[in-house]
Amino acid sequence: MIKPGFFERIDKISLFKSTEFKVLGGLEIILALTLLLPTFYALNKGEDASIFFKPIIPLFILGLTQMIIFGQSRNFRTVNGLTLVGLVWVVTFIIGSLPFYLAGMSALDSIFESVSCITTTGSSLVVDVYDWPESLMVWRSFLQWVGGIMVVIIFIYILPMFGMGRTFFSNELEGSGTSQFSMKLRNAAKSFILVYVSLSLINFLLLMIFRASFVDALCLALTTISTGGLLVSNSSLTDMNIWIQLITMFFMFVGGVNFYLHYKAIYGRKPKVYKESKELLMLSIWFLSVAAVIFMINIFPEIDGVSDIGGYATEFKNVLFTVISIGTTSGFSVEDYTVYPEISLFIILVLMMVGASAGSTSGGIKFGRIRIMFKFFSNIMKNVLHPNAIYTVKIDGENVDNSRVINAVSITLLYILTMFIALIVLLASGLPWMDSLGLAAGALTNTGVGFGNFGPSGSMSELTDSIKIFLMFLMWVGRLEITLALVFFTPTFWHDVRFSYRSIFNFKKYF
Numbered sequence: 001m002i003k004p005g006f007f008e009r010i011d012k013i014s015l016f017k018s019t020e021f022k023v024l025g026g027l028e029i030i031l032a033l034t035l036l037l038p039t040f041y042a043l044n045k046g047e048d049a050s051i052f053f054k055p056i057i058p059l060f061i062l063g064l065t066q067m068i069i070f071g072q073s074r075n076f077r078t079v080n081g082l083t084l085v086g087l088v089w090v091v092t093f094i095i096g097s098l099p100f101y102l103a104g105m106s107a108l109d110s111i112f113e114s115v116s117c118i119t120t121t122g123s124s125l126v127v128d129v130y131d132w133p134e135s136l137m138v139w140r141s142f143l144q145w146v147g148g149i150m151v152v153i154i155f156i157y158i159l160p161m162f163g164m165g166r167t168f169f170s171n172e173l174e175g176s177g178t179s180q181f182s183m184k185l186r187n188a189a190k191s192f193i194l195v196y197v198s199l200s201l202i203n204f205l206l207l208m209i210f211r212a213s214f215v216d217a218l219c220l221a222l223t224t225i226s227t228g229g230l231l232v233s234n235s236s237l238t239d240m241n242i243w244i245q246l247i248t249m250f251f252m253f254v255g256g257v258n259f260y261l262h263y264k265a266i267y268g269r270k271p272k273v274y275k276e277s278k279e280l281l282m283l284s285i286w287f288l289s290v291a292a293v294i295f296m297i298n299i300f301p302e303i304d305g306v307s308d309i310g311g312y313a314t315e316f317k318n319v320l321f322t323v324i325s326i327g328t329t330s331g332f333s334v335e336d337y338t339v340y341p342e343i344s345l346f347i348i349l350v351l352m353m354v355g356a357s358a359g360s361t362s363g364g365i366k367f368g369r370i371r372i373m374f375k376f377f378s379n380i381m382k383n384v385l386h387p388n389a390i391y392t393v394k395i396d397g398e399n400v401d402n403s404r405v406i407n408a409v410s411i412t413l414l415y416i417l418t419m420f421i422a423l424i425v426l427l428a429s430g431l432p433w434m435d436s437l438g439l440a441a442g443a444l445t446n447t448g449v450g451f452g453n454f455g456p457s458g459s460m461s462e463l464t465d466s467i468k469i470f471l472m473f474l475m476w477v478g479r480l481e482i483t484l485a486l487v488f489f490t491p492t493f494w495h496d497v498r499f500s501y502r503s504i505f506n507f508k509k510y511f
Contacts, residue, residue: 019073020084024091025066031095032059038099038142042135051102051136059095079496086488089476092118092150096143103136108465115472117143118150119479120361122229122331122448123471125461129232134215137232141219144228145200148255148361149193151479191267192259198266200225203251210243220244224251227361229331229448236333236456242317245334249321256328256356257283258368278396283357283367287327290351291320294344327351329363331448333456345451349437352445353415363446363478365415369408371395376405407483414482419444422474429467439467443474 035052042049073080096114101107109125116123117140129137204221212220219231231237237245254262257280264273274280295316318335325332326348337348355364372393379391393400419440426436438450449456463471477485487493 016070017073018070020080020087021066022070022072023084024087025063025070027088027091028059028063028066028095031092032056032063034142034146035059035099038135038139041138042133045134047133047135048103049135051099051133052139054102055095055098077496077500079493079500082484082487082493083497083500085480085484088150089118089480092146096146099136099139103133108468112468112472113140114143115475116448117141117228117230118147119446119475120144120147120226120228120329120363121443121446121475121479122223123442123460123475124230124448125459125463125468127459127461129234134232137230138215138219140230141222141228141232144226144230145222147228147479148226149196151361192263195259195262195266196225199251199254199262203247206247207244210247211241212244216240216244220248224248224330224332225255225361227252227255227328227330227356227363227446229325231332237321238334245317245321248332249324252324252328252330252332253284253287253356255330256324256360256362258357258359259361260359279357279368279371282371286354286367287320287323290327290347291316291323294323294340294347295319297341297344322348323351326447326449327354327362328356328360329445329447331442331456333449336455336457338451338455338457349441349451352441352447353419355445363444365412368395369412372400372405372408373412375400376409411481411483414486415444418474418477418482422470425470426467429464431467439471440474443471444478446475446478 032055035056039049039052039056042052093111093114096118097107097110100110100113105113105125112123112125115121122144124140126132126137200221203224204217207217207220208214215232222228223230229236233239237248258277261273261277261280265271298319299312299315321332321334322337324330326337329352338345340348353364354370355366356362358366358368360366372395375393375395379393382391383389393405422440422444423436426439427433429436431439432452434452435450435454438452438454440450442448442450442454449458452458454460460468479485
């Protein structure tokens, strides 16, 4: 048992002062331990477990060494925290890619799979999952589950270290009643993770009850709450029974709901908060309305082969599944939506961009920010008619701070601008219009699937290396909600980095 003050004594003998490298050491140890899970799975399946076991000891030694030689920073500034956030993603991407590389993938393809999984995007270069060890495909799903938790850890645990926790916490949980939130953020992170684990376990048990195979139930439980979308299957959920599809549909929606609501309902034992949440109601109406519109567009003219009530019910179920999957940026499929009419595909593109609730594991602009945007522009129109009047943005009866309004407007505009630039880059690479649009939207919104040749039944294996690198960048930018990611590319950030880190390795200070 580690006695109180153990880490303080280690800090006193440390050679350097850097909270960032110390935290990264702990992260490396944690990720090394997680590799034990697929190791045991591979051994049980009679597969090569060395692809998971080989990195464990080096990672453990590296992480332990970092924790010993690096102590807590004396002055932990904003730039240090931002650097830590960036390094956490980079280290996780690299460690996540090691089993893919040791299994025979190229270095770039291994990194692509890792980035796609950890950002919960779900794009994949794997053409046939059965050509690879089942344990490796389970590792893909587990990485997506880890990626979902990382959103909680970064926004609620790491960012509070440098005083930005409340700002990012409020932005991430907009529209969930967080104005009354008073819990310590570190305790909140632990509670949110407990809720995340509980929902995953419930999902798994329900799938097993309704006769999903163990591997399907495991991977669905790992990738549904995380809104990831990768399974040990070449056809997603197309060949699974209707009960598995319905359970997955429900838990995709759960994954797209603000996790603060889940926290209050499950951990706080107040299930009535679901009924009281206007955003949850509006999100439900949004998905149902869009599904109804797409269904009507699809059946007029009548879909070939659908001529009875049962056929229409099945088609509506498939459309609703697609809407929830795309709307929560999960990327699962029960049919190939790329055969829908073009107007339906345009609506699906809008679904991708909007996403689900803030504070969820879904990508996109987020539904709560869209609500703020509509209220903001509605007030602008009112001011045209009544120029002397003063209007405030109100959501669910509460005034929204100007900082949150600015955040919603800026992120929305940045998403649209980044999407436009990404589309130009992909078109310039020689890809067709529909393929470029699908790749840009699928990567930036962390949906994983797109249009044209890159829909649910498409493969990204033929993409050039330069496009793969660009898509990885889009996945990361989309996962960090654009504004936080783009900070890393400003001259001011790198000026502050040089100033902050120039003394870390100054040996004269320690000898």
